[in-house]
Amino acid sequence: MGAADAKEGHRPYNLVAELTYRCPLRCIYCSNPLNHREVPDALDGGAWTRAFREAASLGVVHVGLTGGEPTLHPDLPDIVSGAAEAGHYVHLVTAGTTLDGPRLAALHERGLRSVQLSIQDASEAEADEVAGTRSHTKKLAFARQVTDLGLPLTLNAVLHRGNLARVPEIIALARRLGARHLELANAQYHGWALRNRASLLPSAAQLEEAASAVEHARGEADGPEILFVLPDYFSDRPKPCMGGWGRRILVMTPEGRVLPCHDAGEIAGLEFWRYPERSLEACWESSPGILAFRGEDWMQAPCRTCPERERDFGGCRCQAFRLTGDAAAADPACSLAPGHAIVRDARREATVEAPVPVYRGDARSLNR
Amino acid sequence: MTVATPAEFEARLRAIGDARYHHRHPFNVRMHEGTLRPEEIRTWVANRYYYQTRIPIKDGLILAKAQDPAFRRDWIGRIHDHDGAREGEGGLELWLALADAVGLDRERVASQCDVLPGVRRACDAYVDFVASHDLLESVASSLTELFAGDIMLTRIAAFEAHYPWVAIEGLRYFQSRTRQAPADAAFGLAYVTREARTREDQDRCAGALERKCEILWSLLDAVDSAHARPRLAADAIPRLDDAEPMVVLSERAVKLGGSGREILTLCDGTRSAVEIVAELSERHPGESHLVEDVHGFIDEMAGLSVLILEH
Structure with a gap:
């Protein structure tokens, strides 16, 4: 890592390692690709370890092990060791239903430094309904195992119209569990979530109430640090998605494909290269898909001349593709975008009654 | 209501x-x-x-x-x-x-x-x-x-x-x-x-x-925090020799600018902020912003979970 690399404007600080798309949960807002079942877990522990070493020389300092459910990868212990030995901060993102205390302790021994646990709601019935499986109670037990080991715990809850009213209870739960961070992430309408958008999209009033609950909780001492981001359907400007395309974050899929975000593989017509068919450096620096939207040359009006392009990098390419069919279009979340009417109309959906959501994986109804 | x-x-x-x-x-x-x-x-x-x-x-x-x-x-x-x-x-x-x-x-x-x-x-x-x-x-x-x-x-x-x-x-x-x-x-x-x-x-x-x-x-x-003895959080990874000196944590990397790198090396759990100011004053006589820099840095880093303050 030389000073010149940083100056050039892109350095992958984070490697998001999607070890497998397999997952015991079937969340109605799952952001994995719709064809996740067809994607093989192509990289074993040795391949991941080599990738982590190459990543270190690209400038990566932090590896997030995620999925799907990363603990279902059979080589997870070696993968943790490999990332730690390459000098990375090793962070595990899990649903917490598959790992017992001894296995977690063994990962800690191998260099795991922190854990992010997803929860679906503040209490069991509602949480299990969203997850499509019984999981909430297991998750709480898992959270205690994390903090007992002294590992920093981040709790992540995806927010939507069905649970926004319980933000205060979710915050109270995070406090009880001793979480260092709480991410209150409003559902992003990709993958499965886009199919269920009408069941998920909240009203502006719901969001306002949740935002004020967050503000209230932030003033209390000794609580978790709370990250709360408005869904971009309700902001006037798009999010600086991933800190810019191919700029700060490198995502590797279970089959070794190198992406600028976990969703970019869904954009039709983009060619992303695979590790280890090519070196990680080649995949990151030169694959046609990454180059397509790195920097500003691809921008159309109004982004091309917008003074805010250095802040939001033109927003989310995947969202532009999903909603307009053109990945180079201005993100429709932006009120200046030609396609903004699509987002305005979706907001209006949120005022009518929600349809029954469709669960990821299959069409079975819940066994409750 | x-x-x-x-x-x-x-x-x-x-x-x-x-x-x-x-x-x-x-x-x-x-x-x-x-x-x-x-x-x-x-x-x-x-x-x-x-x-x-x-x-x-x-x-x-x-x-x-x-x-x-x-x-x-x-x-x-x-x-x-x-x-x-x-x-x-x-x-x-x-x-x-x-x-x-x-x-x-x-x-x-x-x-x-x-x-x-x-x-x-x-x-x-x-x-x-x-x-x-x-x-x-x-x-x-x-x-x-x-x-x-x-x-x-x-x-x-x-x-x-x-x-x-x-x-x-x-x-x-x-x-x-x-x-x-x-x-x-x-x-x-x-x-x-x-x-x-x-x-x-x-x-x-x-x-x-x-x-x-x-x-x-x-x-x-x-x-x-003035008398607490700051030390690096157990999970934090300092990368002081990186082209961009930083500390890596679970949810963020914190870049260290200016005097931050030097102050951080003294945050080893044995010195209080007040003692760190004293030590740096000896190293850099005549530096007028030390009190502000050291206390400001330690408070900010404690707020970001980079440093733990022990009494």
Whole structure:
């Protein structure tokens, strides 16, 4: 890592390692690709370890092990060791239903430094309904195992119209569990979530109430640090998605494909290269898909001349593709975008009654 | 939501104090348990003096907002309480007597030259809040006085029991406040419960009181961290030789600019912030921003979970 690399404007600080798309949960807002079942877990522990070493020389300092459910990868212990030995901060993102205390302790021994646990709601019935499986109670037990080991715990809850009213209870739960961070992430309408958008999209009033609950909780001492981001359907400007395309974050899929975000593989017509068919450096620096939207040359009006392009990098390419069919279009979340009417109309959906959501994986109804 | 009755509204305000007033702050808890070291008591006295000096200024701003002569007649008493009727009297003078009693040089305390950056920010934030809000919210922000009487009694007992090296004459400020605070609070509470006529007004008052609690809390955070011995969080990975020096954590990497890298190498759990300032002053004689830099850096890094502060 030389000073010149940083100056050039892109350095992958984070490697998001999607070890497998397999997952015991079937969340109605799952952001994995719709064809996740067809994607093989192509990289074993040795391949991941080599990738982590190459990543270190690209400038990566932090590896997030995620999925799907990363603990279902059979080589997870070696993968943790490999990332730690390459000098990375090793962070595990899990649903917490598959790992017992001894296995977690063994990962800690191998260099795991922190854990992010997803929860679906503040209490069991509602949480299990969203997850499509019984999981909430297991998750709480898992959270205690994390903090007992002294590992920093981040709790992540995806927010939507069905649970926004319980933000205060979710915050109270995070406090009880001793979480260092709480991410209150409003559902992003990709993958499965886009199919269920009408069941998920909240009203502006719901969001306002949740935002004020967050503000209230932030003033209390000794609580978790709370990250709360408005869904971009309700902001006037798009999010600086991933800190810019191919700029700060490198995502590797279970089959070794190198992406600028976990969703970019869904954009039709983009060619992303695979590790280890090519070196990680080649995949990151030169694959046609990454180059397509790195920097500003691809921008159309109004982004091309917008003074805010250095802040939001033109927003989310995947969202532009999903909603307009053109990945180079201005993100429709932006009120200046030609396609903004699509987002305005979706907001209006949120005022009518929600349809029954469709669960990821299959069409079975819940066994409750 | 509908407007709360005065009794409900008062209960709401008192609940804010129960949850957020600085009687719960770890520094006050340790003070009242009797476990503070003399240098910690002295740092608190020297720094809290800056807060005392802001009070009459804040009260002057409130006076300037009031239209009602009866209100002003009462409120101006607070300025007299702090400044005294003549030289050598009043709350500020009593605080300097406390400075004498804990072994500080009163001239130095009065010069405010040892005020920590975080304390200055917190106190200035209080004056700014009152300057930029209306009379109702300004009065509501003063309602931490509702809880001040009790904390003064606790404090007097704690000093008598645990800090016998502090001469008893030093405690007169606390004693004076056990009488003044309840009377001031009753006036402020009556005003706020009478004048907050809508739910929105009541919400604004509650918000103002919460903000004030935060300010008092952050004042003590700064005092507390001055003598704590910072060390790197167990999970943090420092990358000081990276082209961009940084510390990596679970949810962020914190880049270190300027003097941060050098300060961080001294945060090894054996030195307090005050000792780090002393060590760096020897290395860099004549560097004028060290106090600001070191305390500011340590407070910020503790807030980001990069550093853990141990006592």
